[in-house]
Amino acid sequence: MRVFVILPAAGLGTRMTPGHSPSPAPKQFLELRGVPILIHTLRAFASVPQITEICVAVRASEMERLTAQAREYGFAGKVRFVEGGEHRQQSVANALKAIRCDDDDVVLVHDAVRPLIDTATIERTIRAVEKHNAAIVGLPAVDTIKQVERTADGAIITSTIPREYIVRAQTPQGFRCGLLRRAFAEAEADGFIGTDEASLVERAGTQVAVVQGSPANFKITQPGDLELAEFYLEHQAAQ
Ligand code: C5P
Numbered sequence: 001m002r003v004f005v006i007l008p009a010a011g012l013g014t015r016m017t018p019g020h021s022p023s024p025a026p027k028q029f030l031e032l033r034g035v036p037i038l039i040h041t042l043r044a045f046a047s048v049p050q051i052t053e054i055c056v057a058v059r060a061s062e063m064e065r066l067t068a069q070a071r072e073y074g075f076a077g078k079v080r081f082v083e084g085g086e087h088r089q090q091s092v093a094n095a096l097k098a099i100r101c102d103d104d105d106v107v108l109v110h111d112a113v114r115p116l117i118d119t120a121t122i123e124r125t126i127r128a129v130e131k132h133n134a135a136i137v138g139l140p141a142v143d144t145i146k147q148v149e150r151t152a153d154g155a156i157i158t159s160t161i162p163r164e165y166i167v168r169a170q171t172p173q174g175f176r177c178g179l180l181r182r183a184f185a186e187a188e189a190d191g192f193i194g195t196d197e198a199s200l201v202e203r204a205g206t207q208v209a210v211v212q213g214s215p216a217n218f219k220i221t222q223p224g225d226l227e228l229a230e231f232y233l234e235h236q237a238a239q
Contacts, residue, residue: 003106005107008084008112037113039070041117139213
C-alpha cells in the first residue's frame with residue numbers, strides 16, 4: 001500500500017484582502033518566517049517516510065515559479081505540479097487524474113493553506129484510513145451551534161444543534177484511492193460541488209471516521225491569520 005498526497009493550492013485567496021479583491025500574492029504563497037506557506041505544508045508531508053508522492057494543484061500562471069521553488073527547497077523528487085481548476089473540487093479532481101494510485105492505496109487531500117499540520121496527525125490519519133477506508137481530521141465544537149435562516153434583516157435562529165453532534169472538518173482527509181475516484185465520478189455525474197472530499201464520499205454512501213485535529217492546524221484565510229500562524233510556529237520552535 002502506498003500513500004499519495006494532493007495539495008490543492010490554486011485558490012485566489014480573495015478573503016485575505018480588503019474588499020475581497022484578488023490578492024496580488026495568493027495566500028498560499030505568502031511567507032511565514034521567510035518561507036512560503038506552501039513550502040511549510042510541503043515540508044510537513046515530505047517528512048513522512050510512508051508518503052510516495054505529493055501532487056500540488058496550482059494556477060497555470062504559477063506553475064513555472066513553483067516548480068523552481070520546489071527544486072530550490074529540495075522537494076523536486078517527491079513533488080509534482082498539475083493545473084488547478086475553478087473550484088477546489090476541480091483542482092483536487094485534476095490532481096486525482098494525474099496520480100497513478102491503485103484502488104487500495106491511500107490518498108490524503110490537504111489544504112495548502114494549513115501549513116501547521118504535524119507529522120503525528122498525518123500518521124494518525126493514514127492509520128485511520130487503513131482501518132476505516134475513509135477518515136478526516138476534525139475538531140470538536142466548543143461553541144454552541146445555531147442553525148439560522150438568512151433574512152433581509154440578518155440571521156434568525158431556527159434551532160440549536162447540540163454541540164456533541166458537531167465536528168469542524170479540517171484536513172488532511174484521507175481515502176482509499178478507488179473509493180475517492182468513485183465518489184468524484186458520482187459527484188461529477190450529479191453536478192454536485194462540495195467544500196471538502198468527505199462530503200463527496202459521504203454522499204457515495206461510505207462512512208467516514210474522524211481523527212482528532214488541533215487548533216494549530218487552521219486554514220490561513222483572513223488578515224490576522226498570518227500573525228496567528230507565526231505565533232504557533234514560534235511556540236513549536238520553542239518546544
Ligand atoms: O478557498 P478555500 O479556503 O476553500 O481553499 C482551500 C484550499 O483549496 C486552498 O489551499 C486553495 O488554494 C485551494 N483551492 C484550489 N483551487 C481553487 C480554489 C481553492 O486549489 N479553485
